[in-house]
Amino acid sequence: MKSSNITLISTFAAILLASACNDDSASNSTITCGTNEVPSGNACVCDNTNNYYGTPGSCALCTGDHKVVKDNNCVCDTNYEDNSAGGCKQKTTTLTCGEHEIETAGACACDNTNKYYGTAGNCTLCDGTGKIVKDNNCICDDTNFENDGAGGCKQKTTTLTCGEHEIESGGACACDNANKYYGTSGSCELCEGTGKIVKDNACVCDDTAYEDDNAGGCKLKCGEHEVDGGGMCVCDYKNNYYGIAGECSYCSTAVFNNECITEYYNDFSAVGSERVNFGSYKQWPDEGASGYQVETSEPLWWRVLHINKTDRTILLMTEYIIDYQTYDDHEADWKDSQIRNWLNNDFFDTAFTPEEQSIIVESNGDNVSLLGAYSYTIYDRRALPTVYAMKASSSNCSDANNMPTNKLKYDCKTSWGRAGTCYSEWISNCMDGTWFLKGGAGSDPIVNWDNNELISNSSVNSYASGIRPVIWVKY
Numbered sequence: 001m002k003s004s005n006i007t008l009i010s011t012f013a014a015i016l017l018a019s020a021c022n023d024d025s026a027s028n029s030t031i032t033c034g035t036n037e038v039p040s041g042n043a044c045v046c047d048n049t050n051n052y053y054g055t056p057g058s059c060a061l062c063t064g065d066h067k068v069v070k071d072n073n074c075v076c077d078t079n080y081e082d083n084s085a086g087g088c089k090q091k092t093t094t095l096t097c098g099e100h101e102i103e104t105a106g107a108c109a110c111d112n113t114n115k116y117y118g119t120a121g122n123c124t125l126c127d128g129t130g131k132i133v134k135d136n137n138c139i140c141d142d143t144n145f146e147n148d149g150a151g152g153c154k155q156k157t158t159t160l161t162c163g164e165h166e167i168e169s170g171g172a173c174a175c176d177n178a179n180k181y182y183g184t185s186g187s188c189e190l191c192e193g194t195g196k197i198v199k200d201n202a203c204v205c206d207d208t209a210y211e212d213d214n215a216g217g218c219k220l221k222c223g224e225h226e227v228d229g230g231g232m233c234v235c236d237y238k239n240n241y242y243g244i245a246g247e248c249s250y251c252s253t254a255v256f257n258n259e260c261i262t263e264y265y266n267d268f269s270a271v272g273s274e275r276v277n278f279g280s281y282k283q284w285p286d287e288g289a290s291g292y293q294v295e296t297s298e299p300l301w302w303r304v305l306h307i308n309k310t311d312r313t314i315l316l317m318t319e320y321i322i323d324y325q326t327y328d329d330h331e332a333d334w335k336d337s338q339i340r341n342w343l344n345n346d347f348f349d350t351a352f353t354p355e356e357q358s359i360i361v362e363s364n365g366d367n368v369s370l371l372g373a374y375s376y377t378i379y380d381r382r383a384l385p386t387v388y389a390m391k392a393s394s395s396n397c398s399d400a401n402n403m404p405t406n407k408l409k410y411d412c413k414t415s416w417g418r419a420g421t422c423y424s425e426w427i428s429n430c431m432d433g434t435w436f437l438k439g440g441a442g443s444d445p446i447v448n449w450d451n452n453e454l455i456s457n458s459s460v461n462s463y464a465s466g467i468r469p470v471i472w473v474k475y
Contacts (some may be wrong), residue, residue: 339436
């Protein structure tokens with residue numbers, strides 16, 4: 001009887017224990033967590049997924065640029081570090097991106113600009129006619145293309161219309177490089193300038209013969225002592241080199257018209273480089289012309305009287321008497337004379353081109369003058385020998401190098417009259433030549449060479465005499 005009671009008590013206790021266990025299980029399945037908390041096992045934790053961290057009952061939101069929740073703590077993201085002020089700053093270490101990637105917003109991304117798309121570490125080239133990258137996707141450029149249904153692009157059925165100076169190229173409009181236009185469609189520019197060409201859609205110097213002049217233009221590739229002379233290499237005359245390109249020589253005096261020149265000294269006995277050619281004038285009658293009328297201009301030859309290296313000018317006087325004119329009908333002095341007006345207007349405009357006129361230097365109000373009679377100056381600012389120092393070096397008429405003997409009056413061709421009358425009285429003796437000087441009122445403006453002697457008259461005469469113009473030119 002006692003044993004049965006003990007068994008009954010044990011069974012009842014087991015039933016009570018099992019009931020208690022079932023009550024605990026029911027209590028666990030209905031656990032309730034607070035705001036911004038989530039169940040985790042038999043307890044509540046802060047909702048890390050939605051950036052809450054801390055301990056249940058006091059969960060805090062992890063806020064701030066580049067802040068994230070990691071291991072239930074609010075910390076800086078992968079590429080950032082604490083800035084000692086409670087915030088985050090980008091790490092000082094340089095972000096290294098892979099091939100065809102660029103850094104953007106602190107991370108690596110595919111280089112869309114150069115037609116790469118996709119995800120960092122797996123960038124793909126957007127290849128194919130009409131393909132472009134837009135929003136990191138490889139698509140057809142809907143400006144002129146559309147999907148062909150096979151993964152590629154086809155040109156839209158509408159006709160492509162290109163603007164002025166543009167051509168169609170690869171299904172798109174491009175600047176007409178063949179006709180020297182370059183740039184982008186819609187803003188094509190003409191590639192202008194000597195030596196300029198279009199290469200790879202850029203306006204550059206043609207490196208076969210030109211090089212950059214560092215001023216936006218092109219210059220010829222010239223050799224030593226050479227410069228660009230308007231599309232061809234020439235000797236650098238401004239630095240006293242003359243000759244032909246590739247064989248330039250140095251001149252110790254001055255270079256004019258690509259010749260090395262020297263001064264023609266007082267005795268006028270030097271020859272060769274003391275003569276220069278400049279301008280042209282009708283000074284020679286045509287063969288067979290009635291009355292020896294001049295119809296054709298001939299080159300003017302000049303003697304170099306003086307080289308002024310300071311202002312780079314030279315003084316020239318014609319080698320021959322080139323015309324016969326009246327000094328002045330009323331015996332006026334140089335300032336108001338007819339001959340001054342004729343030299344600075346008729347002769348100046350006839351003998352020289354605009355380009356030649358541009359290098360003639362005006363002095364004392366004259367572009368063209370005559371040699372002085374007594375003064376040592378042809379112009380106030382430059383000292384020169386007087387005409388009385390110019391003696392003929394030989395009485396031999398046939399000596400073409402002597403000055404001013406046979407050069408003053410060579411033959412009938414240089415002593416023709418404006419009315420067509422040949423001055424026959426001067427033909428018989430080549431030593432007899434008469435030409436005007438620049439004189440003043442009451443002074444003698446005429447020089448007459450007779451038997452190798454200088455003879456002067458006492459006044460200005462109204463009849464015609466020889467003219468030998470004098471000019472200053474830049475070199």
